[in-house]
Amino acid sequence: MISKLVYTTVCLLLLSTCSGPAVMYTGERPLAGFNITIDPGHGDTQAYDDFRVGPTGEREEWINLRVAKELSKKLSWAGANVLMTRTDDKDISLGGRATLAIKHQSHLLVSIHHNGSTNDPEMDIPIVYFYGSASQNPASVDFATILLAGMRDKLNFEQPDGGAIFSDHLIYDSGTSILRNTVDHLPGVIGEAGFFTQIAGEGRLKSKSYNSLEAEVYYQAILTYFERGIPFATPFPSDTLPYLDLTQTLEFQLDDGFGGAFFEEHSVSVFQDGKPLVFSWDPVSGILKATPVLSDGHRVSFQVFGRNFKGNALHSRPFSFLTKTGKAWYSYDEWESAFKQAEKLSTQIANIDTNATDQDLEILDNAINLYQLSLELQIVHREARRAEESILSLLELKQTAFKIDLAEQIEAQRLRITEYYPD
Numbered sequence: 001m002i003s004k005l006v007y008t009t010v011c012l013l014l015l016s017t018c019s020g021p022a023v024m025y026t027g028e029r030p031l032a033g034f035n036i037t038i039d040p041g042h043g044d045t046q047a048y049d050d051f052r053v054g055p056t057g058e059r060e061e062w063i064n065l066r067v068a069k070e071l072s073k074k075l076s077w078a079g080a081n082v083l084m085t086r087t088d089d090k091d092i093s094l095g096g097r098a099t100l101a102i103k104h105q106s107h108l109l110v111s112i113h114h115n116g117s118t119n120d121p122e123m124d125i126p127i128v129y130f131y132g133s134a135s136q137n138p139a140s141v142d143f144a145t146i147l148l149a150g151m152r153d154k155l156n157f158e159q160p161d162g163g164a165i166f167s168d169h170l171i172y173d174s175g176t177s178i179l180r181n182t183v184d185h186l187p188g189v190i191g192e193a194g195f196f197t198q199i200a201g202e203g204r205l206k207s208k209s210y211n212s213l214e215a216e217v218y219y220q221a222i223l224t225y226f227e228r229g230i231p232f233a234t235p236f237p238s239d240t241l242p243y244l245d246l247t248q249t250l251e252f253q254l255d256d257g258f259g260g261a262f263f264e265e266h267s268v269s270v271f272q273d274g275k276p277l278v279f280s281w282d283p284v285s286g287i288l289k290a291t292p293v294l295s296d297g298h299r300v301s302f303q304v305f306g307r308n309f310k311g312n313a314l315h316s317r318p319f320s321f322l323t324k325t326g327k328a329w330y331s332y333d334e335w336e337s338a339f340k341q342a343e344k345l346s347t348q349i350a351n352i353d354t355n356a357t358d359q360d361l362e363i364l365d366n367a368i369n370l371y372q373l374s375l376e377l378q379i380v381h382r383e384a385r386r387a388e389e390s391i392l393s394l395l396e397l398k399q400t401a402f403k404i405d406l407a408e409q410i411e412a413q414r415l416r417i418t419e420y421y422p423d
Contacts, residue, residue, distance in 0.1 A: 029079025031226060036075055037101040039085040039111040039178060040068035041190075043092060051116060054202035061089060063196065063205045064112045070215035071112070075222065098181035101188070107230055108143065109188030110218060111178050114205060116197040124198040126151040126163035129190040131179035133167065138305070138313035139187035140179075141165065142228075147221040151193050154217050158198055187315045191218065228310035229257025233288070235302070235319045244321035246295060252288040256308035261286025267307040272300060298326030329369065335378035339387060342370035346390060349397070356401040364401075368394050385421045392417060 042061040045052055052060040068084060075082045083104040085097040092100075101109045117123045128148045130140040144165045152160050168176040168190065182188050193214050194201045204210045236251040237244070244250070252270065256262045261283055268281050270290050279290035292300060300323055303316040322330065332338040345367035352360045371387040371394075381387075392413045399406040 030223060031075060032079030034079075034108075034226060034230075035081045035083070035104050035106045036222065037083045037085065037104055037106040037109045037188075038068045038072055038075070039097050039101070039109060040064040041111055041113040043086050043088075044090045051118070052196075054116075054196040054205075055121075055199050056202060056206075058196060058202050058206045060114050060116065060196050063114050063211065065089065066208065066211040067193075067214050067218070068112050070212050071110075071218045074215060074219040078219075078223070094177035095181065097178055101182050102185050106182075106186050108222065108225070109178070109182055109186055110222070111188065111190040112218070113190055113192050115192040115195045117195060118197070121197055121199075122158065123162075124158035124195040124201040126155065126157055126160065126194065127192040128165050129168040129171070129176065129179070129192070130165065131168055131175050131183045131188070133169075136303075136316060137183060137187070138307070139315035140183075140189055142311070142313050143187060143221065143225045144189045146224050147189065147191055147218065150217040150221045151191075155193055155214060156204060157194060158200060184318055186317075193217070225312070228312040229308050231255060231257045231263070231306060231308045231312060231314040233304040233306075233314060233319075239319045239321055241321060243324050243327035244292070244300065246292040246300070246323060249289050249291050250302065252290075252302075252304050254286040254288055254304070254306060254314070256286075257310075257312065258308075262309040264307045264309065264311075267305070269305045271303045271305070273297075277302075295323055296325060297323060298329050299323065329373060332370070332373060332377070335374040335381050338370045338377060339374040339381075339383055342367045342374065342387070342390065345370065346394065352397070352401050354401060354403075361398070361402055364394055364398055368398075385417070388413070388417050388421065 040061070041064045042049075042052060043065070045061055046059060065086070065088070069087070072082050072084055081104075083100060083106065085100050086092045097111075115123075115125075115127060126148060128144040128151075130137055130144050134141045148163065148165055151157075152163065157163065168179055174180060176190060179188050179190065194205055196202045196205055231254065233252045233254050236253065254261055254263065254268070263283065268288060270277050270279050270288060272290075272293055273295070275293070277290045277293065279288055281288050288304065290302075292302075299320055301318040301320045303318050304314060305316050306314045308314070332341070345363050349356075349360055349363050349367070352364075368391055371391050374381065374387055375384060378384075392410065395406050395410050395413060398404060399410065
């Protein structure tokens with residue numbers, strides 16, 4: 001009798017272990033230390049959006065939320081610090097969703113959606129979107145690839161082979177708001193696991209058990225992605241530096257996501273403002289060294305690329321620095337101070353002629369810059385029109401005194417004043 005009881009108890013324990021997420025019962029927390037944002041798309045659109053509804057009345061935002069809640073539970077069980085951008089049927093602004101993900105210091109953003117078509121009611125395919133171009137956003141593409149494979153393997157679609165990974169620039173020229181406004185900080189995707197406008201697809205998506213299955217697909221994709229390591233780069237000096245000396249070597253410490261520096265051969269590179277830099281790479285220490293290219297711009301931006309030995313790409317977030325020119329440009333933090341200094345400099349060069357010196361040219365350019373800075377610090381201020389007209393006058397003076405062809409700039413500034421200050 002005792003042996004039967006022990007046998008029964010063991011069987012029940014085994015069954016209970018297999019019936020839910022393993023991490024809940026074994027104590028494993030494979031996602032501990034990772035921050036993940038789950039974004040259930042849309043919300044509270046019933047009053048004004050007639051598109052996001054299936055043939056029998058099921059709405060996309062309801063499906064999105066059900067899947068997201070199930071996924072959130074699974075991720076929390078696995079130790080992740082989960083942020084849901086909404087937890088009920090309410091509308092959250094796209095900008096607000098992105099801000100939440102950034103403030104959460106998320107390692108990954110997953111925006112859960114479902115698709116619809118007014119042109120083809122039979123369409124039902126899996127789609128995963130990433131932001132921009134694949135070469136510039138490889139980490140998001142890595143996760144998208146894992147997720148799409150899971151959707152095809154575990155979920156049901158009327159045309160499963162028709163799905164794919166797509167850039168969100170195919171939807172909007174500037175990409176989707178949620179991905180565009182987070183890509184500088186973290187990888188992210190929009191998942192579309194089926195079409196609610198297809199009658200059979202809607203039937204599946206209405207089912208809570210199918211919603212749970214879909215959440216499991218997302219969960220397993222996230223597990224797989226994080227198990228491969230999340231490589232990252234740290235700049236030295238830090239991008240909190242007052243400004244970057246572009247004559248000095250810039251270093252980045254690369255980590256493969258496992259505390260080492262094991263990256264695929266020839267996968268490491270560094271870019272300045274979108275252009276490749278010559279660099280040296282030490283695969284033992286993980287130190288990448290590059291000498292920046294001199295720039296007259298106010299800011300320079302660097303991106304580091306690499307793929308670790310598990311195949312995960314480093315998210316190429318931009319590291320942005322002020323240049324020495326930029327530091328001087330932003331030395332005024334109040335529009336009125338910049339404007340008053342511009343007025344003072346303008347007075348000094350009001351009477352220059354064709355005998356003007358290089359020093360006069362420097363003063364003139366500084367005056368133009370300061371007028372422009374006053375408008376950047378405060379787009380509309382009480383001297384805004386005067387600043388614009390002064391810029392025009394100084395451009396005309398520069399053309400005359402220094403025999404420089406500024407016809408296009410002068411005409412553009414004249415048109416700007418006419419169009420933006422009509423009175």
